[in-house]
Amino acid sequence: MESANHSTCVINDKMVPFATFYIIIFLIGITTSLVALWAFITSKSAKKCINVYLINLLLSDFLLMMALPVKIANDLGNVSQSLMVFHCQVSGPLIYINLYASIIFLSFISVQRYLQITQSSKLLRLQEVSFAVLMSAVVWFLILFINVPNMAIPMNNITVKQGVTCSDLKTEMGKHWHALSVFLGMAIFFNASAAVLLSNGLVLKQLWGRRETDPEDQASARHAFRNIALVTLAYVICFVPYHAVRMPYTFTQVTELITDCDLKKSLFLAKESTLLLAILHLCFDPLLYFIICRAFRDRVTKAFLKRPSIPDDADTQIPE
Template structure:
């Protein structure tokens, strides 16, 4: 006689029970714990540095909002780890499915939005056109950030508030099994809307990176323009690389996995493979917790200054960086003034002629 199969999916099929997909979480748990341990000091240090550094431009506004999204993810991640370990009390497992799991996705799409804004802002920073200066105003950046948070809360919070099914206590709880029919439909709508948000953000990333590359190629003959264009292209490329690595694989798997959650795909083996694919790519999205402190340090000069003040050996370097930053700000202010004068001249060319006539000596 053949020995009985230990495969959980086969057992589920034979016994008519619900397909178990989350019984192989051991490797994921280890990596999640490592990510949490590695990223926590960097993000706490980022909080300290941003508190001590001024926020005077749009880049700082977007970076602070990205840090807020990271902190939300850090708060929700321990609940996911404990739930996957199977050591969490039943009430906390339900709480994770209703609240902390939704918080993870709020953080995920907030990070996508603010990384897109940072990439666009880095390109606009070196354009020095009057329109780009208006788009980079602090007030506009704060308004745009507020719109992003309100939109995400409007989409995600109903997943927390909608009623749930009463499910018998079990070790391998699937959060989708707690959802009612209305909850599953809203969950599907949420995935669709967030995918649209991701596609629009990806279009913005592609356009900004393409324009930065185009500007770099056009400035090859001018050494001064080449230096500025290369700096902008490198900073944009660094953020784009992190964006692609962390978020693109997840969205390739997300829609098919949602079909399995909503019972459109019913084959147990397919459900298990889609779940493992979703968890593997979700792991990549969480990985940006380790990358973001490096982006803060690289992209924002006041952050670097606040960080270097912690170490006495770096104070002289911080002072020289402050002088360079002040010189760059003076140059940008002068360029902005010249552009405004040029715009005013184009709008009212007679004013310049009148001034010249007034200054001409009388015969």
Template sequence: MTELYNSSHLVCDVYGDLHPFTYFYYLVFLVGFCGSCFALWAFTRSDSNQKCTSIYLINLLIADFLLTLALPFKIVVDLGIATWNLKIFHCQVTAVFIYINMYISIIFLGFVSMDRCLQTINSSKLFQIQKKGFAKMLSAVVWALVLCIMLPNMLIPIKNIEERDFVKCIDFKQELGRHWHVLSNFISIAIFLNCSCIILISNFLAIRRLYKYKDCDEFHNIKQALVNILLVTAGYIICFLPYHIVRIPYTLSQSNIIMDCHLKQRLFRAKESTLLVSVSNLCFDPILYFYFSKTFRSKITKTFSMKKEVAVHETAV
């Protein structure tokens, strides 16, 4: 009976053709890499008097660079042209980078939303947690927490398996690695749910506070702030919610709690599709930097205005 299950399990190829996904990953990588480099350039040339929001956005930028390191490996593996050792390296290292980026992004988006909400409320009782020192300490704690959750997926020894065309990353894991993989998935889902509550509540409070000034003369500025908050909320939901809806049943299929091969294939396709949507946050983060970091926005505006003045001067001459 066991041999029959093992043979049926081995012939269940969930991968199929992943080529269509790679074209979108190419686009995400190119746009995200250019945007991240531009953001890095702007942040490194901005003034050192940074607020909490800028500190959180810089941590988000660091996570984005981790993702840009991982995407080329995923593209090569999904194209089916990777060597066996490269497949192992991707499963053990670069695939984990993708999830580090995802949850670092989720957490710091929560902090950005909370900080903007506190700025809107403008309560002196909450001033202490908006200091730069607190933001830096909180950022260090977040990185330590996420790395403690994710790094064991890299460090727990894997087993040697026979080289074959279709292999899942979970196939390399020993029993301890499989258990930690499942545990880290559910911890990650808990992080997502908590951060989602923070983002939705913070943005709701900020919108309600700003909407009270709808009759004032400066409402056109307030309206822009409302639009920014709604865009961030919508982007967060679109990027991260679908993946986490799929992740629980997909994790169960990896653990062989879900046994049906056809269902496993559909869950894998759904996971890959929603993961691609999650990774696309790499393209939208530079827009987030522009709207939520005054230092970043002023540097970009100043740079392009200087270039425009130079161009006009050269034309006049």
């Protein structure tokens, strides 16, 4: 039955353009992430809570870069049976581990920036490095608990040919756990997005007030306002479209509610297109490090621009 369906309804026959974009993203991401790793390693500044989240975000990006070459090869087509299975069982889940780890750590970073600007003594515990390390460990445990079973559950032993997708290789148990992991991922996204939008919105509100009432802080407030707005916009562009189409596409994988071939193909292409946007965050994260982390900014500026960065009080008073 499945073989017949695949012979008449091939949904993944237009993946070469995606592979081309992934190659570009991978090259940019690996270059900028290695620069970020070098900057964090060589920085002698004292550790901060927010830097813990940034380093964990960088770690999740390296997991994504381990998975991208396999996805690129798979999207180019004509892969071996073993490589297809490896992509579906290992590199595919690694992409989703990165996706949701990144979303959570970005939400932590946004909340931390808000806590910095409020400077509330009641919330000092949340700004300690030890607390950030603990929360990072909890995040990794949660993300691995959701996604590792997708790696561990055995695949169906069927012949890989044109039109076969990862869903076709999954057993019934694998499909059900995959659907559950998608549902849990959606829950993570909605909660993290609420934290990002609320925290950044409150920060933008305070920055706008400072820009209007304190002429001495107008320049730094405008700069900080623009940076926070750009970070928020990048978050929305990268992650919102994917989650808008993720659940409808999942229904085509685990149920027979959607049988129209054209609709299946449209949902698949929509999922892949928005996944490309989500993976694009790999190129944006180093810009986030530069905007938020003064130690990173100083290190990169001195190394590549041959001049010291302009000192300001943004890291202690106004989030950039």
